[in-house]
Amino acid sequence: MPSPVPVTRLLPRDIYPSTDIGVCSSPLAARLSSHGSALQVPAPRFHGKVSSRLWSSVIHWKELTSVQPVGSGGFGSVYRAEYLGETVALKKVKKCSKNKLASRQSFWAELNAAHLRHANVVRVIAATAHVPAELGDEGAAGAILMEYAGGRNLRQVIYEGAEVEPLPEDRWLGFARDVARGLQFLHAHGVVHLDVKPANVLVSADDVCKVADFGCSVRLEGDVGPLLSHVGGTYTHRAPELLRGQGATPKADVYSFGISLWQMITRQEPYAGDRQHVMYAVVAHDLRPCVRSHPAFGTEQGRRWRTLLSRCWSGDCRCRPSAQELLPQLEQRKS
The missing domain is CATH 3.30.200.20 (Phosphorylase Kinase; domain 1)
Known part of the structure; x- marks a missing residue:
């Protein structure tokens, strides 16, 4: 709530x-x-x-x-x-x-x-x-x-179909581009979602993703949204500046997008352990999902995604790309 x-x-x-x-x-x-x-x-x-x-x-x-x-x-x-x-x-x-x-x-x-x-x-x-x-x-x-945008959300595609439903790079890249386009449009119109995660992205029968569930969103009247007196949204995807009680900006959605992109690539959960411990570690120790040991990030292409992720979930929101800046990087193809 x-x-x-x-x-x-x-x-x-x-x-x-x-x-x-x-x-x-x-x-x-x-x-x-x-x-x-x-x-x-x-x-x-x-x-x-x-x-x-x-x-x-x-x-x-x-x-x-x-x-x-x-x-x-x-x-x-x-x-x-x-x-x-x-x-x-x-x-x-x-x-x-x-x-x-x-x-x-x-x-x-x-x-x-x-x-x-x-x-x-x-x-x-x-x-x-x-x-x-x-x-x-x-x-x-x-x-x-x-x-009605489809009977499945992106989380179900990532996890529930992991054994029987392939999620190759071309497919998750298409999902990522769809989400980034939706965020770019929302941000251009002064709306910050504040709960971007796979469960809040619907997937149509044609594999088109649509951003949904705006119950945590805010409308901006400037560059920064209101200070939130309580932490809403989903803690695993919540930007560190929001956990510190700072105002909402579109870059908070980019952070959440980065966590979601990692989930698409790895098909793993971002964190394990106590909720309060994870939130504290994200803010105080720059805890982020692991990219070092996963084989998906060992190739030349994987290292490019690793660099993009590190930018998206930077602790300094000024270092994160905008949703508009994400799109050209997601549209690049493996040579």
């Missing part, structure tokens, strides 16, 4: 919610409540009927059919469903009884990239903070309808 941050970091200026948002009010609907009218945001239609550049603050629940669970975790639950004739993913964000504000902010953060469209970022179709009681989800902070 991400730590509470100012609402102004989570949504564009034209859709800030009021400070008194009410129990079930949508952050978008609050903007127009004083006008006594419904929010005039056209729902996206499929098959080119209406432009999908805008998303809706209304989910037509009666149009949602064939709902099947896909997975669940600390964030809530994800389902596959049919909506207006298309296959979609439904994500219900869990309401945390101990920190309701953090739950709502996690839901709002999920919408940070809702107004953006890119081939390597999961597209939001509709979202609402009101989930009907008849669905048995009184504990949901909100629900989000997204494009």
